[in-house]
Amino acid sequence: MNLIYQEFIQAVKACSGPVLWVVDEHALHLTPSQLGDTSRITFITNRVDQMNSLTEDGLTCHYSDFEFDALPQSGFDLVLYRVSKEKAIVHHVINQAAQVLKPNGKLVLAGGKNEGIKTYVDKATKYLNAEKHIEKISKDDWIAELKNQHSDEPSLDDKNYRELIEINQQNGLSLISKPGVFGWNKVDQGSAYLIEQMPEFMKRLNLSKDQVTQSVIDLGCGYGYLLSSMPQFGFKTLVGTDNNAAAITAAKATLAANDLEGEIIAANCAEGIDQKFDVVVCNPPFHQGFSVEGELTDRFLASARRLLVSGGAAIFVVNAFIPIESKAKHYFKKVDELANNKKFKVIRLAGKKPYQAEL
Numbered sequence: 001m002n003l004i005y006q007e008f009i010q011a012v013k014a015c016s017g018p019v020l021w022v023v024d025e026h027a028l029h030l031t032p033s034q035l036g037d038t039s040r041i042t043f044i045t046n047r048v049d050q051m052n053s054l055t056e057d058g059l060t061c062h063y064s065d066f067e068f069d070a071l072p073q074s075g076f077d078l079v080l081y082r083v084s085k086e087k088a089i090v091h092h093v094i095n096q097a098a099q100v101l102k103p104n105g106k107l108v109l110a111g112g113k114n115e116g117i118k119t120y121v122d123k124a125t126k127y128l129n130a131e132k133h134i135e136k137i138s139k140d141d142w143i144a145e146l147k148n149q150h151s152d153e154p155s156l157d158d159k160n161y162r163e164l165i166e167i168n169q170q171n172g173l174s175l176i177s178k179p180g181v182f183g184w185n186k187v188d189q190g191s192a193y194l195i196e197q198m199p200e201f202m203k204r205l206n207l208s209k210d211q212v213t214q215s216v217i218d219l220g221c222g223y224g225y226l227l228s229s230m231p232q233f234g235f236k237t238l239v240g241t242d243n244n245a246a247a248i249t250a251a252k253a254t255l256a257a258n259d260l261e262g263e264i265i266a267a268n269c270a271e272g273i274d275q276k277f278d279v280v281v282c283n284p285p286f287h288q289g290f291s292v293e294g295e296l297t298d299r300f301l302a303s304a305r306r307l308l309v310s311g312g313a314a315i316f317v318v319n320a321f322i323p324i325e326s327k328a329k330h331y332f333k334k335v336d337e338l339a340n341n342k343k344f345k346v347i348r349l350a351g352k353k354p355y356q357a358e359l
């Protein structure tokens, strides 16, 4: 197990009162037996997959866009937080932690040097007027324990974390977003490239004559850019789904701002969505790295396959160097590159292959 989580478990065991553990996108492989008495531990997460695995393990977990107001104020002796990738989230969580910590309660912050952990620790120390103990636990990682003494210092700049704002007017659409959403303050270049290929994709749709192209689902919808662009291609039923609570809030707001009817569903890779769709659009979360992250890629492709009506098709955009085709061939008979600008490629997936179990 990751050294940071080993340290967190030690901190839980050393504390006899209520504990709050903040969980975001970082993988957390815990077994309840490692934690001792779990009845005094509350988890809070903004990710559906994390909530599912924690609650399946019988642990208490709040799922929200890090809304700490729903938790007992000044109610925790210990708050544990492995810092997130985005600065606004980290500042928001530190500000919120100050509200839920008891006087003299401890905030434990951990993370990598390249993630700015030392700067976050300094800022939190000042904000909490804290006694600080900081320790290097590996080549890259640091952990700090801050004893909350309440100060009159202004809270950390969280870029108005809770506020939804209009980030852009694009093709007559009003795009509403907020910190905490993937690429929250811009239109993703890959997604814009996918939209450019939609007319060609629609021409090739091969639905039977009595099927009218009507329904579309956006898998990993973010703040809803792709989804809210779909009515211009004739879609009437709009569904978006994402794992991240911030994205769910923003995507609902984007639909509302454009007077669009649609459903936005919080789910892990569309798990639990039984409806079928004529089209799946997707800008998956795995295009940033240098390889196709195994399990997540398969899950997005499998979901796309499962969610389509027969004769339907999916359109994915990924970084040009991602070899998604080899995996996609396990799920679809037709895997065609619609466009490639050397940075991104847009792939059309059609002709569902039966699952192994159905063969």
Ligand SMILES: C[S@@+](CC[C@H](N)C(=O)[O-])C[C@H]1O[C@@H](n2cnc3c(N)ncnc32)[C@H](O)[C@@H]1O
Binding pocket: 049, 182, 188, 191, 218, 219, 220, 221, 222, 223, 224, 225, 226, 241, 242, 243, 244, 247, 267, 268, 269, 270, 282, 283, 284, 285, 286
């Ligand atoms: C590259 S972004 C695309 C966002 C949006 N479609 C756009 O065009 O701006 C990928 C999205 O996938 C979401 N995501 C990551 N893991 C997920 C999962 N397990 N299930 C559902 N969505 C997930 C992320 O929260 C993010 O919003």
